[in-house]
Amino acid sequence: MNLVDNAVKWGGSADLELTCDPTAVTLLVRDRGPGIPAEALEQVFSPFFLVVWRTNRT
Secondary structure: OHHHHHHHHHHOOEEEEEEEEOOEEEEEEEEOOOOOOHHHHHHOOOOOOOOOOOOOOO
């Protein structure tokens, strides 16, 4: 739920897409926010992990 909350907070809105097949369920969350830095992607679902946002991100 935090992922969706942050998508709306930082992107203004979010599109959610749920797909199912016999072996998996996939939830796609798409927003227009600043994105998650590549170096944080592996940790983004770890409990209590926070991304430190820099004002000069490109």
